[in-house]
Amino acid sequence: MGLWSFVKDAGSSLFGSKAEAAEAPEAAAAKEAALKAEVEKLGLDAKGVEIKVQGDKVVLSGKAATPEAQEKVILAVGNVAGVAEVEAEDHLDAAAPVFHTVKKGDTLSAIAKATLGNANRYTEIFEANKPMLSHPDKIYPGQMLRIPQA
Structure with a gap:
């Protein structure tokens, strides 16, 4: 769990x-x-x-x-x-999920740079959070996002 x-x-x-x-x-x-x-x-x-x-x-x-x-x-x-x-419950056959809590002033690009090492990978975070995200610019402080691993 x-x-x-x-x-x-x-x-x-x-x-x-x-x-x-x-x-x-x-x-x-x-x-x-x-x-x-x-x-x-x-x-x-x-x-x-x-x-x-x-x-x-x-x-x-x-x-x-x-x-x-x-x-x-x-x-x-x-x-x-x-x-x-x-x-x-965890999926035992999968790696532990990686989540990121959005802070004031965060953008998907900034989150991608901090978590994935490249700001241009923001689209991967956006895709990983569909359908909860409808647009890459519509995130808010306190929101938790999935960070794709691979």
Whole structure:
């Protein structure tokens, strides 16, 4: 199992206001449904993955068909306002995922230079984060991105 930390107040707002996002446990089912809908809206292959909400933590049990699909599901549910952590099963046949949290002033080029050694490889990061990213210039502080390895 892997555990990833996210910026709780960054990301799309699926749970309503901060007050609504923090309320009683009976809202967990509604939050789980909202996260499942987000994953489906993005067109991610999450067959075999169950989403459970425990406070501000999301637990993914089971595994997606591929390590890439698993990483994208982790990011899809983690980059939601109100989610501070995502716990998920690892694909034992794959290398540990590499994620990067966007800081103020970051660009995909700057992230590519820092993580891949070449600013011109920003397109690889963009492609690795589709469909969560719709444009290379539309990233925000606190967002977590996949960094492709290979």
